[in-house]
Amino acid sequence: MPGCCAQVDIEHNTSDGKEGQENQPDEVDDQHEGRGRVQGRKEESRRDDEARRNHKGKGCEGEYPPPAAPYKPFAGIGGGIASFLFGGWDLSLTALALMMAFDYVTGFLAAAKEGKLNSNVGFWGIVRKAGTFIVVSAIYWMALNALPDAKQAVAVRDGVAIAFFFTEGVSVIENCGRLGVKIHPIVRQAVNQLRQKGEEKNGGQNLS
Template sequence: MNIGQLLISAAVGASAKETAFGGAVAAIGTTTAAYLGGWDIALRLLVFCMVADYITGLLGALKLKKLNSEVMFWGGVRKGVVLQVIALCVLLDQFVGNESPVFRTIALYFYIGREGLSIIENLGVLNVWVPQAIKERLQQLNRSGNQHDRP
């Protein structure tokens, strides 16, 4: 196999199935990114935080021996709903004629903050060092009843 064929098969796949699958993934990813207002740093940060929260939550549940597939399922559904809210905010920005994505930006920052707090809580369960000031603030939130519904 010469270098040209190798490069082509690496780019589009060695078989028709690989090419079709790659094309479908690219189409879905492009469409999703467009509905979410583009694949900018804020959206990448939110997705990164969502994945980190899911993984640290899973690890915490394993550590506590409280792994529950239903809780994991609804956690994934919740993250999907968050992405739908981001898409709604993109549409709202377009509807009111915003030159800048005001609603989208507010929603992204809000959900990045929520995911960040959840990651910190999960790190505490995993006994990863968290600064004392953050631990105290989280305890104050828990005492005031503002904690979001989490396992």
Template sequence: MDVRLLATNLYSAAAGATEREFIFSGFVAAVGTFIAAALGGWDVSLKLLAYMMFADYVTGVLGAIKCKNVNSDVMFWGGIRKGIVMLVIFLAVHLDQFIGGNAPIFRTLAIYFYAGREGLSLIENFGVLGVPWPPAIKNALEQLKQKGENQK
């Protein structure tokens, strides 16, 4: 086995076969690192929120396709709303730094709040798509809906 060929293959697999691939990969890595640091780190709670946001967007589009009411304006503003959520988390990270504590209190509160909202939106989208839910979850959501309607 030729060690030089093996080294070349490993290098091109890691860095890219061309200079453009190498530069693009480096750029994506730098931007991703900056964003993760600005959001307080790429931990489990932020990953969960990001995955839930992605799943909500995809299931929302699928639900709109199923109901034959796809609207690019609604999709655009839904994406903008998810970007604003990340901006709120960014501000919460800086608020935590401002108060000087080592615990990310505001960041955690923001992530959990928005994860809850995304979860409810996912459940709604799954309902539109016809995904059945256990009766306990349906009853709890119905009670929340009735409480919300009574407060109007």
């Protein structure tokens, strides 16, 4: 009987050893699977970080686009009006508008210095500036209906705008002289010549 018990114990231990060996590969597989999951999470996290960086770099591309600038609707309306009245807004009209602003500001300051400041005169000065753009628009539309090509009408419009531009420039220089800015005689002579040329182009009439 003792021998039988010993044999049973040996067989039991042997079976336990075999079961341990059989379970060992399962534990190794579980370890590999756990490592794979961790690496997968790290890879997903890395891809998410790259996606966020790309989203920040692109700025306008993404799920939520940035809000439109508040001035864009007004810019679109202004561009449509300019295109209708003048055939577009380009450098010649920008230069004319800028010179008109210079003329109005310098004329206002010169009148204030001389004690001749008058709100009524200032109001009609603004009306005169607006009338200048009305003339430019009217000539553009007349040229658009008289000439076969719209580009030729734009060229005529540019010529008229440039003529008014030089007249406004002459007035700006004169206003600066009234403010006490020292103007060289050569500059004054050039101003007078420009004024004469402007009057000749408009049938001897002063555009200012």
